[in-house]
Amino acid sequence: MGNRSVIPFGPQHPVLPEPIHLDLVIEDEKVVQAIPNIGFIHRGLEKLVQKRDFTDYGYVVERICGICSYIHGMSYYEVIEHIMGIEIPERAKYLRTIWSEMSRVHSHLLWLGLLADGFGFEALFYQCWRLREKVLDMFEASTGGRVVFSVNTIGGVLKDMDSSMLKSFVDIFQDMDKEIHKCCDIFLKDYTVETRLKDVGILTKENAVLLGAVGPTMRGSGIAVDTRKKYSYAAYDKLDFEPCVAYEGDSFARCLVRIEELYQSIDLIRQAVDKIPAGDIITPYKGKPNGEFMFRAEQPRGEAIYYGKANGTNHLERFRIRTPTFANITPMLNILAGAQLADVPILVLTIDPCISCTER
Amino acid sequence: MSKVLRFAGTAMKNFFSKPVTTKYPFVPCEYTPATRGRVVIDVDNCVLCGSCMRHCPSLAITVDRDKRTWSIQRMGCIQCADCVNNCPKNCLSMGNQYFEPGTEKVEESFEIPAKAGGASAGGGGGANIPVKGDDCVYCGLCAKKCPVEAITVDRAAKSWAVDAGACVGCGTCVDSCPKKCLTMGGGEAAPAAAASPAPVHGDGCVYCGACAGSCPVAAITVDGDAKTWAVDAGSCVGCGTCVSTCPNEVLSMGAAAAAAAAPAAAKAVDPAAAAAQAAIEADLPADVPVQLDGCVYCGVCAKKCPVDAITVDREAKAWAVDADTCVNCGTCVASCPKKCLKMND
Numbered sequence: 001m002g003n004r005s006v007i008p009f010g011p012q013h014p015v016l017p018e019p020i021h022l023d024l025v026i027e028d029e030k031v032v033q034a035i036p037n038i039g040f041i042h043r044g045l046e047k048l049v050q051k052r053d054f055t056d057y058g059y060v061v062e063r064i065c066g067i068c069s070y071i072h073g074m075s076y077y078e079v080i081e082h083i084m085g086i087e088i089p090e091r092a093k094y095l096r097t098i099w100s101e102m103s104r105v106h107s108h109l110l111w112l113g114l115l116a117d118g119f120g121f122e123a124l125f126y127q128c129w130r131l132r133e134k135v136l137d138m139f140e141a142s143t144g145g146r147v148v149f150s151v152n153t154i155g156g157v158l159k160d161m162d163s164s165m166l167k168s169f170v171d172i173f174q175d176m177d178k179e180i181h182k183c184c185d186i187f188l189k190d191y192t193v194e195t196r197l198k199d200v201g202i203l204t205k206e207n208a209v210l211l212g213a214v215g216p217t218m219r220g221s222g223i224a225v226d227t228r229k230k231y232s233y234a235a236y237d238k239l240d241f242e243p244c245v246a247y248e249g250d251s252f253a254r255c256l257v258r259i260e261e262l263y264q265s266i267d268l269i270r271q272a273v274d275k276i277p278a279g280d281i282i283t284p285y286k287g288k289p290n291g292e293f294m295f296r297a298e299q300p301r302g303e304a305i306y307y308g309k310a311n312g313t314n315h316l317e318r319f320r321i322r323t324p325t326f327a328n329i330t331p332m333l334n335i336l337a338g339a340q341l342a343d344v345p346i347l348v349l350t351i352d353p354c355i356s357c358t359e360r
Numbered sequence: 361m362s363k364v365l366r367f368a369g370t371a372m373k374n375f376f377s378k379p380v381t382t383k384y385p386f387v388p389c390e391y392t393p394a395t396r397g398r399v400v401i402d403v404d405n406c407v408l409c410g411s412c413m414r415h416c417p418s419l420a421i422t423v424d425r426d427k428r429t430w431s432i433q434r435m436g437c438i439q440c441a442d443c444v445n446n447c448p449k450n451c452l453s454m455g456n457q458y459f460e461p462g463t464e465k466v467e468e469s470f471e472i473p474a475k476a477g478g479a480s481a482g483g484g485g486g487a488n489i490p491v492k493g494d495d496c497v498y499c500g501l502c503a504k505k506c507p508v509e510a511i512t513v514d515r516a517a518k519s520w521a522v523d524a525g526a527c528v529g530c531g532t533c534v535d536s537c538p539k540k541c542l543t544m545g546g547g548e549a550a551p552a553a554a555a556s557p558a559p560v561h562g563d564g565c566v567y568c569g570a571c572a573g574s575c576p577v578a579a580i581t582v583d584g585d586a587k588t589w590a591v592d593a594g595s596c597v598g599c600g601t602c603v604s605t606c607p608n609e610v611l612s613m614g615a616a617a618a619a620a621a622a623p624a625a626a627k628a629v630d631p632a633a634a635a636a637q638a639a640i641e642a643d644l645p646a647d648v649p650v651q652l653d654g655c656v657y658c659g660v661c662a663k664k665c666p667v668d669a670i671t672v673d674r675e676a677k678a679w680a681v682d683a684d685t686c687v688n689c690g691t692c693v694a695s696c697p698k699k700c701l702k703m704n705d
Contacts, residue, residue: 144392159394192364194363
């Protein structure tokens with residue numbers, strides 16, 4: 001038995017964009033146990049639901065996190081719409097789907113960049129973020145915001161995309177597809193990347209189930225579950241896709257799942273643009289919500305659960321979000337136990353941690 | 361291709377091509393027409409309805425109807441466009457230029473010019489001083505009961521007059537009239553001083569629903585599609601918030617619901633209640649709000665309190681402040697539509 005010591009990791013660490021603290025119990029170079037500590041950026045946004053009108057709180061939900069912004073906002077409105085029994089127009093459903101998938105593309109490209117940065121491949125990091133910039137430009141042209149979109153409302157969406165804009169987006173994604181292929185080939189085939197990702201941080205299928213992993217972390221361990229497919233929302237039931245899976249359970253598998261999802265998202269956008277019907281984008285509504293509803297959505301990081309309880313007044317009683325990162329922290333600790341100290345930053349990154357979401 | 365030097369092609373291409381970044385600030389950034397940069401106000405159309413202020417999720421907008429100013433904290437604004445989407449007059453819009461970054465928090469204030477004719481014409485509806493009906497026998501009871509001696513009755517000359525400037529709109533005269541010939545419904549006193557008459561609805565309503573949104577007790581129902589407007593006199597507390605909210609100034613405090621006015625009047629003369637009030641004031645530490653006479657239990661103070669220190673029970677006509685929770689901010693005093701709160705001294 002070697003020398004045991006405790007190394008603090010975070011909340012400030014070059015590899016982490018957001019604060020999470022881990023106490024790493026190490027034996028020589030090997031991590032024996034990791035003890036997490038979160039709560040550095042709690043902002044009390046869930047409590048704010050009792051102070052803001054239900055019509056205005058959606059803008060607060062969107063600002064919980066900059067990367068998951070779109071799906072957070074959309075899910076809040078889906079909860080309210082389900083409570084009030086509002087059926088949104090078909091076109092709005094398709095628009096929500098398109099924007100959801102665009103946000104998945106930008107989130108995964110951001111993550112790939114961070115991963116490259118994590119193992120010191122700066123040039124690849126810039127390459128990924130350069131591609132991501134195009135998605136942000138498309139978001140700005142269609143919604144008016146680059147990061148926080150504020151384009152949803154109760155009963156539908158506020159902005160429409162005309163056919164020429166949709167077509168130009170598909171063309172841009174067509175070009176991007178080639179560039180993403182070129183860029184992602186490096187992740188999948190380069191020797192340097194391989195040594196850092198292959199056979200490192202294995203999460204077995206049993207552990208993934210047992211510890212409640214979600215999203216690409218779970219699908220990287222061979223579980224083919226996707227909330228978009230299983231609890232279909234927006235227009236996903238009309239699109240043709242299968243969950244992306246990898247079976248090895250190591251860092252490379254989680255990276256592979258996200259790369260596959262990039263192509264899948266681009267394909268879903270193409271399908272949605274082909275099928276999008278003409279018509280209204282918003283259904284007028286009356287009254288105030290009364291009741292409760294639980295909604296699941298597939299964030300880029302995995303399944304998020306939204307619970308809303310309304311009491312017939314202007315303010316909701318409760319709005320609770322179970323974020324994917326929160327569910328993935330336990331599997332992450334499982335991955336960390338037994339890893340080399342030098343691999344810890346990469347392993348923390350492979351669950352795609354989003355601490356702002358987790359702490360709200 | 362081999363496992364090494366996979367990035368070499370991309371690297372060489374980047375090495376010989378132009379940079380993908382622009383030379384900001386020498387080359388200015390281009391925004392799309394849809395970009396939400398900052399909130400722009402068209403001062404000529406603004407009617408100071410305050411809808412933007414009530415909706416703003418980050419509380420960045422302040423509308424002051426008395427000073428006729430519309431102010432926005434530029435650094436507090438989150439560019440969500442909620443104010444723009446809720447503006448009944450469409451005088452707000454999103455410009456696509458961002459506000460310049462800086463080291464200080466900037467608050468921009470805009471003067472809203474008074475509308476020619478509009479304000480005075482609308483003000484004429486502020487009806488909450490008593491008017492005499494045909495059944496008057498000039499008994500003079502109203503003049504006797506008036507707490508501010510605003511009414512003059514001359515039995516000989518059969519004349520009845522009210523001094524609109526002195527009248528506080530309490531409704532005591534209406535309650536005391538033996539012939540029940542008085543109603544609240546005339547004059548031009550300030551709406552905030554209304555006793556408990558329900559609002560009445562004049563011509564020119566656009567059914568925007570601003571009044572319904574502002575009502576502290578949700579007594580007003582507006583249907584924009586069916587173009588109907590209704591007030592539930594039973595729930596109305598007569599606070600006058602709707603009148604001051606109405607962007608088109610078509611609302612006024614009208615016909616007195618005598619029954620509704622009664623509790624407020626009764627409360628004012630009840631010595632036991634006054635004594636209890638004095639005891640409460642003596643008990644409370646300095647700098648927490650105390651409730652004075654005139655409270656209609658509308659609950660606006662409780663709603664506005666940032667720390668939920670105030671409890672208002674309309675049924676039981678009870679008002680209480682938790683001195684331990686109170687942070688002495690004075691928000692309740694500023695928000696009280698009846699101006700019946702003050703900070704204990």
